[in-house]
Amino acid sequence: ATQDDLKRMAAHKALELVPHGEYIGVGTGSTVKYFIEALAASAKDIKGAVSTSSSTSALLRQHGIAEVGLNEVNGLALYVDGADEINHSLQMIKGGGGALLNEKIVASASRQFVCIADESKYVARLGKFPLPVEVIEHARSLVSRQLLKLGGEPELRIGVKTDNGHQIVDVSGLNLDQPMSMEDAINHIPGVVENGIFARRPADVLVLARAGGVELVYA
Numbered sequence: 198a199t200q201d202d203l204k205r206m207a208a209h210k211a212l213e214l215v216p217h218g219e220y221i222g223v224g225t226g227s228t229v230k231y232f233i234e235a236l237a238a239s240a241k242d243i244k245g246a247v248s249t250s251s252s253t254s255a256l257l258r259q260h261g262i263a264e265v266g267l268n269e270v271n272g273l274a275l276y277v278d279g280a281d282e283i284n285h286s287l288q289m290i291k292g293g294g295g296a297l298l299n300e301k302i303v304a305s306a307s308r309q310f311v312c313i314a315d316e317s318k319y320v321a322r323l324g325k326f327p328l329p330v331e332v333i334e335h336a337r338s339l340v341s342r343q344l345l346k347l348g349g350e351p352e353l354r355i356g357v358k359t360d361n362g363h364q365i366v367d368v369s370g371l372n373l374d375q376p377m378s379m380e381d382a383i384n385h386i387p388g389v390v391e392n393g394i395f396a397r398r399p400a401d402v403l404v405l406a407r408a409g410g411v412e413l414v415y416a
């Protein structure tokens with residue numbers, strides 16, 4: 198099975214966890230793209246979807262799934278999203294697709310976080326994938342100096358502005374063995390908007406696709 202086959206398998210399996218008649222949150226990325234396709238082809242009648250990026254909004258529109266704004270709903274039953282890395286406590290590194298701010302916001306509004314991923318994302322230790330940090334442009338150098346003090350090597354994601362108009366620096370070399378502490382430390386740097394460590398609020402279940410099949414993994 199190719200990685201795309203595995204992403205498709207995980208996305209399809211996640212449909213079983215989608216309740217009827219509820220609002221759900223939908224993340225961003227190529228695995229989520231397969232989830233949106235599977236959802237559209239299924240008989241699931243959700244009330245609507247809260248998006249996390251312009252690319253996900255375009256996919257929802259393309260597949261005839263109603264999009265609602267987060268301000269229009271009072272919480273969400275479920276949030277479905279991918280990850281760049283996810284450990285055995287279901288803590289994640291996200292933001293490879295540049296939507297980490299909206300993803301963390303919508304995830305925080307959701308009662309259950311379902312992560313869909315192929316086996317390449319499931320790791321014993323977080324930190325091989327460079328950590329995306331969303332920063333305010335005029336504070337970028339100030340933030341980068343602080344990230345260096347934390348042991349990181351920040352690199353500007355050239356030519357990228359997030360849907361919320363910010364820049365992203367990708368930070369290699371950080372020690373993420375205490376992911377919750379690092380998530381808080383980085384978010385306390387003035388000029389940081391959000392970072393891609395999802396440790397304070399990890400996923401509730403991982404739909405993990407391997408060559409041998411798809412399984413539900415709990416922390």
Ligand code: DER
Binds near residue numbers: 224226281291300
């Ligand atoms: O940017 C993100 O957080 C995405 O969810 C990313 O982590 C997963 O993207 P993929 O499904 O294309 O691998």
